[in-house]
Amino acid sequence: MAIQITSRQLFIDGEWREPVLKKWIPVINPATEEIVGDIPAATAEDVEIAVDAARRAFSWNEGKYWASTSGPFRAKFLHAISSMILERKSELAKLEVVDTGKPLDEAASDMDGVASCFKYYAELAEALDAKQKAPVSIPVQSFKTYDLKEPIGVVALITPWNYPLLMAAWKIAPALAAGCTAILKPSELASV
Ligand SMILES: NC(=O)c1ccc[n+]([C@@H]2O[C@H](COP(=O)([O-])OP(=O)(O)OC[C@H]3O[C@@H](n4cnc5c(N)ncnc54)[C@H](O)[C@@H]3O)[C@@H](O)[C@H]2O)c1
Numbered sequence: 001m002a003i004q005i006t007s008r009q010l011f012i013d014g015e016w017r018e019p020v021l022k023k024w025i026p027v028i029n030p031a032t033e034e035i036v037g038d039i040p041a042a043t044a045e046d047v048e049i050a051v052d053a054a055r056r057a058f059s060w061n062e063g064k065y066w067a068s069t070s071g072p073f074r075a076k077f078l079h080a081i082s083s084m085i086l087e088r089k090s091e092l093a094k095l096e097v098v099d100t101g102k103p104l105d106e107a108a109s110d111m112d113g114v115a116s117c118f119k120y121y122a123e124l125a126e127a128l129d130a131k132q133k134a135p136v137s138i139p140v141q142s143f144k145t146y147d148l149k150e151p152i153g154v155v156a157l158i159t160p161w162n163y164p165l166l167m168a169a170w171k172i173a174p175a176l177a178a179g180c181t182a183i184l185k186p187s188e189l190a191s192v
C-alpha cells in the first residue's frame with residue numbers, strides 16, 4: 001500500500017510541537033521494509049512539559065474544571081471523537097496497515113472497535129453522575145456511608161504496537177470519561 005506519512009509532531013498542551021531534542025524515529029512499513037516517514041522521539045524533556053500541561057488541564061479548562069465537569073459534558077467529547085473516527089475510518093485503517101503490517105480488513109475492523117470504545121465510555125460518562133453517592137450498606141447504624149467516584153488526576157498511558165489506535169482508545173476513553181487528563185506514550189514501533 002503506497003502511502004507517504006506526513007511528518008509527525010508531538011501534541012502537547014493543545015498544539016503540535018517538535019521534540020525538545022529534535023530527534024526522530026523512522027517509520028518502517030513492515031510489508032516492504034521501506035521508510036515511509038518519521039515520528040518524533042520524545043524524551044524526558046518533552047514528558048516534563050506534557051506532565052505540566054496535563055496537570056493544568058486537569059484543574060483548568062477555559063474557565064471550567066475538567067475534573068469537575070458533568071459526565072454528560074465529557075460524554076459530548078467522547079461521542080464526537082467516536083463519530084470522527086468513523087468519518088475517517090478508511091484513511092485511519094490504511095495508516096495502520098502501513099504502520100503495523102496487518103491486513104486492511106483487520107485494520108478497518110479495529111477502527112470500528114475504536115469508535116465503539118469511545119461511544120461505550122461516553123455512555124458510561126452520561127450515566128456516571130446518577131450513580132454518585134450511592135449508599136453503601138455497613139453493619140453499623142450510626143454511620144452513613146456512600147460511594148463517591150472522583151478522577152485521580154493525570155494518568156500515563158503506555159500502549160503497544162499491535163493495535164495502535166485501539167489500545168490507545170481503551171486507555172484514553174475511560175480516563176477522559178472519568179474526568180482525568182492523560183499523557184499517551186504510544187509504541188515507537190507503530191505510532192502514526
Ligand atoms: N499488546 C496487546 O495486545 C495488549 C492488549 C490489551 C492491553 N494491552 C496493554 O497495553 C500496554 C502495553 O502492552 P504490551 O506490554 O503488550 O506492549 P509492548 O511490549 O509493545 O510495550 C509497549 C511499549 O512500552 C514501552 N515501555 C516499556 N517500558 C517502558 C518504560 N519504563 N517507560 C516508558 N515506556 C516503556 C516500550 O517503548 C513499548 O513500545 C499494557 O498495559 C498492556 O496491558 C496490550
Ligand SMILES: NCCCC=O
Pocket residue numbers: 163166
Ligand atoms: N480485538 C482486539 C484485541 C486487542 C487486545 O487484546
